[in-house]
Amino acid sequence: MRTTLYSSEYDYITSIANKVIYKHVKSYPVDINAIMDSIKSICFKTYSCSDNSFREKSLKMSDTGYSYQTSDKKVLVYNDAAPQTSQNFSIVHELGHLGLDHFTKRELFFEDLCTEYNLCTYDPSELTGIPLENYNAFCECQEKAANYFADVLLAPNWAIDSVKPASPNELREIFNIGNTCAEIRFNSFKRWVRLNRPICSQFERINRMMIPICIK
Ligand SMILES: [Zn+2]
Incomplete structure (x- = not known):
């Protein structure tokens, strides 16, 4: 069972x-915060929005x-005590x-897996052996x-292209992202340029024309 994505999947995610x-x-x-305000179809909650038992359950x-x-x-529930990036x-x-x-896709995969291996279970945590390996690979x-x-949403290629950072560190500062994300995006951007x-x-074209990049 594969644990890597096909290039067509990367393209789909980018789109x-x-x-x-x-x-x-x-x-x-x-x-x-502006993004969360703008998305009306999702209920956003913080770990600190309720009592301590909610926070512990969330952790x-x-x-x-x-x-x-x-x-x-x-x-969508997020830990508001974590660093901002x-x-x-x-x-x-x-x-x-x-x-x-x-x-939805995970549920369907689980159902298909149970049919394929003739399993009678309603809970993925009850899987063992090859079905478990396959399920874990799918989740990975x-x-x-x-x-x-x-990575793409926080620093898309067209936006990096507009500012042309000289290093992952510069990219990190401009886009206010973490070190790992900056390293990944910097290398991915270089590959994208090499591929023309x-x-x-x-x-992507519309975003490039319409969305300003504010450099401090
Ligand atoms: Zn996840």
């Missing part, structure tokens, strides 16, 4: 990220954030899971996809 940028990002570096789920979907709503990444990573419809791909979505700046969606 979805640019659609979200088009709808909800007004300038770079991103103003995460058991993740140090940084998590999201879930029910039949009538999408909820980490909060930003975590929120956008969870937006990736929701925007790429990962919850989704994590990579959500990370890539976050391929465009995955029309939104």
Whole structure:
């Protein structure tokens, strides 16, 4: 079972990220609060929004954030005690899971897996052996996809191209992102330039024309 993404999947994620940028990002570096205000279809909550038991329950789920979907709503919960760049990444990573419809796809994958191996279970945590390996590999791909979505949304190629940072450090400062994200985006941007700046969606061109990049 593969744990890497196909290049067509990277292109698809880039196009979805640019659609979200088009709808909800007004300038770079991103103003995460403005993005959350702009997205009306998701209920955003902080770890500190309720009593201590909610915070403890949330920390058991993740140090940084998590999201879930029910039949009538999408909820994104993030740790507002984390450093700001980490909060930003975590929120956008969870937006990736929701925007790429990962919850539905994961459920369908689980159902297919149970059919394929003739399993009678309703809970992925009951999986063992090869079905568990396959399920974990599928989830790993989704994590990579959500990370890539976050990287692209926080510093898309066209925006990096407009400011041409000389180093990952400069990119980090301009886009107000973490070290890891800056390293990944800097290398990914160089590869994109070597490939002659391929465009995955029309939104990239529009975003480049419409969204200002504010350099401090
Ligand atoms: Zn995730």
